[in-house]
Amino acid sequence: MTPLHLVIVTCLVVCALCWVASLITGDTSWVDRIWSIVPVVYLWEFAAKAHFHNVRLNVMAILVTIWGARLTFNFARKGGYTGVEDYRWQVLRDGMSKWQFQLFNIFFIVLYQNFLLVLISLPALTAFNHQSRGFTRWDLLWAALFFLFTLGETIADQHQWNFHKWKHAEIAAGRKPSPQFMQSGLFRFSRHPNYFFEVGQWWILFLFGAVAAGSISQWTIVGALLLTILFMGSTSFTEKITLSKYPEYVEYQKRVSAVIPWQAKS
DSSP, rough: HHHHHHHHHHHHHHHEEEEEEEHHOOOOHHHHHHHTTTHHHHHHHHHHTTTTTHHHHHHHHHHHHHHHHHHHHHHHHHTTTTOOOHHHHHHHHHHHHHHHHHHIIIIIIIIIIIHHHEEEEHHHHHHHHTTTTTHHHHHHHHHHHHHHHHHHHHHHHHHHHHHHHHHHHHHHHTTOOOOSSSOOGGGTOOOOOHHHHHHHHHHHHHHHHHHHTTOOTTHHHHHHHHHHHHHHHHHHHEEEEHHHHOOTTHHHHHHSSHHHHHHHHO
């Protein structure tokens, strides 16, 4: 079995488990729960098929493992593994009939998102198919940049965690929090800095494959492109919900860049 076939089989098994679990529990956040886990499995499957002899594949797998460990920790501390469903799924569920949401569940939440997790992992296929090209200084640069993006996302998530702890404490004390939404730290320069770093990590992974192939013209860029589009849609949807809760959010939108960190307007 080729590494790509192995990844596809793993993906189909994960899809089946996520779909069945969503039907049994009525909770559609199962893909969210495996989001930070299965790409790690895919990368190590590629590395294992190379018998762990390819330095580039090993480094890629290690970096994605670090990404996965950090994201899993952040998801777990927010209650993601305790049956808490993503609030956005409920908003969509409320706007659809039961059969429409079930179609959305199987085709988008389960199949499309799992397919996307395969696609963003496929720069490892490029590296696997070009193992003759040795580990270069470009690979070292991408590895260092990946670490920096991981650090940036960690800081952004911690800022958000600290803010929500403070906000809940204010509400518990009978006070109205001010501000109502995160605007400090990295959020002074981007409304979604964690999204920026998250997507950036997968563009960096694509560049590892490009270095292996000796060309940036690789079809595996599709994964990073589709992930970028998904996050753009998610950003728009999330901000519509936020605006419905906090009308003053529009002023924040006028001042601060949506995703790419930039100097805020005065």
